Amino acid sequence: MWSIDEVLEKLKSRGYKLTGQRKAIIEKLCGRKDHPTAEQLYSELQKSHPAISFATIYSTVQLLAEMGFLQILTIDDKKTHFDPTPETHAHFFCQRCGLLEDIDMSQEERDTLKRLSKYRARSMQVYLYGLCHECDKK
Amino acid sequence: MWSIDEVLEKLKSRGYKLTGQRKAIIEKLCGRKDHPTAEQLYSELQKSHPAISFATIYSTVQLLAEMGFLQILTIDDKKTHFDPTPETHAHFFCQRCGLLEDIDMSQEERDTLKRLSKYRARSMQVYLYGLCHECDKK
DNA sequence: AATTACCTTTAAATAGTTATAAATTAAGTA
DNA sequence: TACTTAATTTATAACTATTTAAAGGTAATT
Structure with a gap:
């Protein structure tokens, strides 16, 4: 994981400029273990930055992804999730409640998978789909 | 791979009704090795079914996915691709030209990966991202 | 041929994301 | 500290893929 200073x-x-x-x-x-969406970041930032816009969130997150500090997940076809842990790992998505x-x-x-293709893989995603324990009961 | 009759x-x-x-x-x-989008299917079907709608394409494809005849890929964040090969395999996506x-x-x-999670995985996707040989030259 | 529930079409809505242009601001310089 | 400039943010609008709702059409059964 990375530190704030490291990223700055x-x-x-x-x-790049260090804007507020x-x-x-x-x-x-920093340090998050969940996988927020743009919407989520937007609402969490309202208190400290009431005027922040989605454009800023999307562009910043893209910047962080390009610099290798986070992953952009397309596991949920409804919306994009951001993963602040850049190291390659797999993800599970509950198709009923959206648990990620x-x-x-x-x-x-990881190495085995990355070598499967005849092309050189820069990055990789492994997505598992199913039902979480909660949802499986019902 | 499946046959048309098998699906019908x-x-x-x-x-379900067997509509035209x-x-x-x-x-x-049937038998395709590529990964068409809704758009692509729509335009290919124009000749035989000039009045077909996207709603029909999306609903049919979803039906086929539920019955296990195709996979819905979210490897490309711009649009969804359909894979008529239902058996689990990995995919490579060129981030420059879109080759899939x-x-x-x-x-x-496959088994190893599916067993990684503490939940039972119904399905899985492995996506590798990078540049194809063509795009890597430039 | 008539019935009925399902299916397709049309049209419009929705939602996530991106583009644009004007206003703001970080950071370097005098 | 004030000034300058280019990068960044905001507000707004645009865009695009996908979904929904309502109305008409049709497959399958009688």
Whole structure:
């Protein structure tokens, strides 16, 4: 995982400006284990930044993804989720309630998968779909 | 892979009607190795069914997915692709040109992945992202 | 041929995301 | 500190893929 300062430094070193909005978004993401959507970040940021816009959120998050600090997940076809943990791992998605959980994967497993293609894979996603325990009961 | 008749029978056995549109869509998908979008199916069906609608395409494809005849891929965040090969395998997506290719995976590999989660996985997707050979040159 | 429930079409709505242009601001410089 | 400039943010509108609702059409059974 990364620290706020680490991200800010990299932004600066690449010539990006350290704006209040960027800092706020980075702080909101730092250390999180869940997978917020743009909507979620937007509403969480209302208190500190009532005027923040979706455009800023989307562009910042994209920047962070390009710099390798987060992953953009398309596991949920309704909306995009952001994962502040950049290291490759798998995800489980409950098709009933939308629960989205991390799943560990060994380095060996990751390497094996990345080598499956004849092209060089920059990144990878492993998505498992099903029902969580709660939803399976019903 | 499945045959047209196989799909029609299953539809019938589940009480669904065998309409001309459904048959046409199933025929268009049968045996395909690519991953058409709704748009693509729509335009390909214009000749034989000039009045077909997106609503029909989306609902039929969803039906086929529920019955296990195709997979709905969210590898491309711009649009959904349909994969008429229902057996689990991986996919590669070129982030520059959009090339979308199948990748084989051993049964063993599939089982290992599906067992990673504490929940029972009904289905799984493995997406590799990068540049195809063409795009990598530039 | 008549019936009926299901299906397709049309049209409009929805929702997530992106583009544009004007206003703001970070950061370097005098 | 004030000034300058280019990057960034905001507000708004646009866009696009997908879904929904209502009305008419049709497959399958009688």
